[in-house]
Amino acid sequence: MSRMAANYLSIRHSHFRITLRDWFRGLDKALVAIASALTFILTAMVAMAVVGMAQGLALLSDASASPAHRVAVITAWQGISLVLMRALREAALMPRARQFFASLPIPPALHLRADLVLALLTYSFLWLPVAWVIANPLGTRSAPLPTTVLALATLIVISVCVNLTLLRARIRYALPCIAALAVFALPGRAPWLEAVRAGGAIIAAVALWLSYLPGAARAPAARRRSELADRLAIRTGLVIPLLANELRANFMVRVGFILATLGACLLVIELRTNDTSTASVLLFVAAVAALALYSLPALLRRTLLTRLHFLAGQTAFADRMRAAVYLVPSALFLCALLAGWVFDRGGRAGLETSLFTGLYALGVAGARAEIRVTRWVVPFAAMMLLIILGAMT
């Protein structure tokens, strides 16, 4: 059994490594290009993000923190970690091969161990603010170290439990974990409250363990047939059902990035004490929308042509698919521009719209033609435009 353990874990680690390497192929060049061109700006941005997140986490062990701040920090941590794990689910949880591995005599504890290790690896950059709070280099932490470590550990345990149960569709077991997160959000520093929070973390851990035992999975309920949805599916060459099923999470992550950017821009305008009368919301929203959406048409087209290879030569199939493949992401891009425009105060909406629409169109064409450099040229160009136009504000 120990040989089996070593093999299963090494398979999961290899899968994690290879999947990430495939995903970041090409993007590594963009990252290197951006990092070398913008070393100082990026260092400042990363430091600001890490310190900001660390200050938020430090509030969890601060007795004077308001209940609203505590809830906001916990919600933000849970939201970011869930989006991060959802984006890397294929690498971290290996869902496609899960059914096959479930049929092998691998003990549940090994599945749990592999998922836990890879989930903690997936948290990646979230460990930076945690380390910052513990190291306390600026001496700003108000609570003693053990209290801070206990608070952070409880939050991490509960959030891992929530994420692993939700992302494996074990809703019955996710509910007690979410309840534990809600209990953790209760304000105050009384000993009984600390005990309740720790109890919540233990309950979440037990729920997570139970979700790995045989028989914990439930078959999904059958979906009802809709005549209208069927007609739409056929007219769009199956693009809509593809987006609603296989690429749903991928699509939601892209839309989530755009919405989060819009939300963050509006929040910054609301909270900043200095002058925000010329804040350019459109600039950031357009940059993120172009980056998030330019590869979607090519992904939709490639997925459909691969899955339905035996119909790939049919002109009727190509014709139907073509319209929806370009229409859906482009409509979404235009909606993002429109939303950014509504809140924009930068005064250069026309210029920014033209530049990022051009970048989006170039990216779509490059991805469609499978030009490999598109994967790093588009992010690099978006970053450069963001910096240059941002500096002009």
Next chain:
Amino acid sequence: MSLRLDRVELPRGTLGELNLAFDTGVHLITGPNGIGKTSLLSALAGSLPLKSGRFLFSDKPLGHREALVVLAPNAPPEMPWIRSGLLLDFIASLYPASRRDAAFAAEVVARLGIGAFLASPLGTLSAGTARKLLLAATLVAAPPVMLFDEPTNDIDAGSGAAFIEFVREASETRIVIITTHHAGDLAALNPALHALG
């Protein structure tokens, strides 16, 4: 109506230059694994570009704008989420000129025994049922050239007999090309045999 392979060379397999002619009726293509039978059908369906040569349909280059060819592949598409009935309707909808009527579609579905599975996601079907779904879609689409890649693998005897009857009827006015390793199963169709390799 005829289909001709004019100095066709496939990008996969071990076949050299192919010069074959198919007219109305059933044609069985046999040959060892890996020789290029499936590649030939994929090329005919327009999903695999040729290395060289061309296909001629009634002495004109075979194009795919008129939806002349349909292929029933040897494995279901990797779309476990799609409702089986939707996949069937979608494939048939790509052939508006040749598509058979609703009564015929209902008969195919009933005789192949897939009626109970049309509401189920493709991923929940057995290998045989998924194959029968693709056979049904191809029979309902019914363009002038119908291609079947190892159609009788995995399916039960009753469904196999029904399939042979449907193919016999279709082949009276169409070119039906079937690749198989079990030519004996389809002997009742009195097919023309083309042994590759």
